[in-house]
Amino acid sequence: MSLDTAAVKPVERLSSVLAPDMEQVNLLIRERMASEHAPRIPEISAHLIEAGGKRLRPMLTLAAARMCGYEGPHHIHLAATVEFIHTATLLHDDVVDESDKRRGRPTANLLWDNKSSVLVGDYLFARSFQLMIETGSLKVLDILANASATIAEGEVLQLTAARNLATDESVYLKIVRGKTAALFSAATEVGGVVAGASDAQVRALFTYGDALGIAFQIADDLLDYGGASMQTGKNIGDDFRERKLTLPVIKAVARADAEERAFWVRTIEKGKQEDGDLEHALALLDRHGAMEAARADANVWTNRAKTALAAHPPSDLRDMLIELANYVVARIN
């Protein structure tokens, strides 16, 4: 996920406005990732949590709660909860998605081992669970439990759909909700719930997070095929080489003739890639307007995110959340 590094400007504005809250979140995270008995736990957790991510997900929770006028202490717990769930997911992803090793990032499973990544991930899930209980809100617990199930289900679906050309846009959407949007939408929704916002406003926050997450993931897919000239930390064609069925490819496959289909079967399903295949893949995406169509989808989701916020009265934080949504697609427009 490169959003954390790519969306610098709007995240930095949010970051500066929410700095006092985020300070408390960081203190709570450091306190709760400790383990009296097993020092390996904070070592590994710190490797990820202190690695200088932009804390986007906890920021969404803080922003949503503050936008709804919250003055209590529990948005701090929820922001830390969301960061713990995210970190646990990353630890397990690093074990599952072996491709992370190839990008040269020193993942925890590389520095320690797979076993530690699995178990420390479990520990952080349990810790996140303890943190959210401290809010005393069953509604919040319900949202986060459902998000956890959606995340795990999406990951299993991704595993079984991988390199399978039968993966269509509806399966893609379920996978994207699992890997990205479910935690974004839970992060914003619980912010509204803890603030006691109206049902309509809570629903709007859910829709914002869900649509933001989907728009971001589609943008990420596009950037991998060179959808923009900005620096993203990704090499063009990584997804192709890793045989990922991202949205542009799914659209091109759906419109492929027999010969083109044979190309996708060979390169994605069978993984027999040769020199010049990436260029041919790009030509096929272009021929069928797959990049344009995916870009249009991302814009639809972005607009859905922004429109949802109309349920909330104007405010600086609302402007920043709108700006954040614009930024996600500015990278590809």
Add this chain to the structure above:
Amino acid sequence: MSLDTAAVKPVERLSSVLAPDMEQVNLLIRERMASEHAPRIPEISAHLIEAGGKRLRPMLTLAAARMCGYEGPHHIHLAATVEFIHTATLLHDDVVDESDKRRGRPTANLLWDNKSSVLVGDYLFARSFQLMIETGSLKVLDILANASATIAEGEVLQLTAARNLATDESVYLKIVRGKTAALFSAATEVGGVVAGASDAQVRALFTYGDALGIAFQIADDLLDYGGASMQTGKNIGDDFRERKLTLPVIKAVARADAEERAFWVRTIEKGKQEDGDLEHALALLDRHGAMEAARADANVWTNRAKTALAAHPPSDLRDMLIELANYVVARIN
């Protein structure tokens, strides 16, 4: 864990008394392990859950709740929750503890892969979380969140303490609480909480489950060095060959002279085992009365479990729980 198969008689008596409840638990488990989108989830879950385990942990929850006079529906949810947590733990253990592959059991990571075991484990954790929320009891959620953290922490501790001769009895106890006793004690405690039992009775149920789990684990350690002639499905010396620091070995190491210590360093820490080493290890355990001392510890924990139940009025279910505790150490006495 061989308790599920070894403790046949008392578990079967409990099983028969609790059969109508357990029927509902099984229905709920089957319903909740389904996944509309990812069919691999119920396949893998069923591989473990339908494998004919004795359902000891959910039975402890049902027995505790019924013993406290509970007539509502939520002990069913909690029993299913406990079984889901147990199954998720087994899935992750199979990935972490590679030795399970050697015992010839077809684990999920063998039949599918490590990735699926990690992610389906996560899914079952999330599902367990949804189930327990349905009870609406924050107290119950608190107990199960704490148990989840203790389990994960104990597993990490076990990983870092493995093959380390500095592991003493206090570390051993923390590991055993994590791998066995935390879920036993949570299972019995939430049964009391959901039934609205008094604080003293809830504490007694916690103590019973905790002590039962510890006694069982010590008995399991003893059986691995041939502590009894009964069939347990384990080969004598498996733990020695896998270089596990179980209680008899920890006691013998604590009493070792320099030459004996060199033997343990070579066989356990360095893993350089030769023909005759198991026999020599058994002789050292015997020389220092390590088996006898561990057996005495198991009996102390069993008595603690039984004594705790004095906080509850006499009943058939109380008798069966006492009988279950006796059975755990009958295997080694």
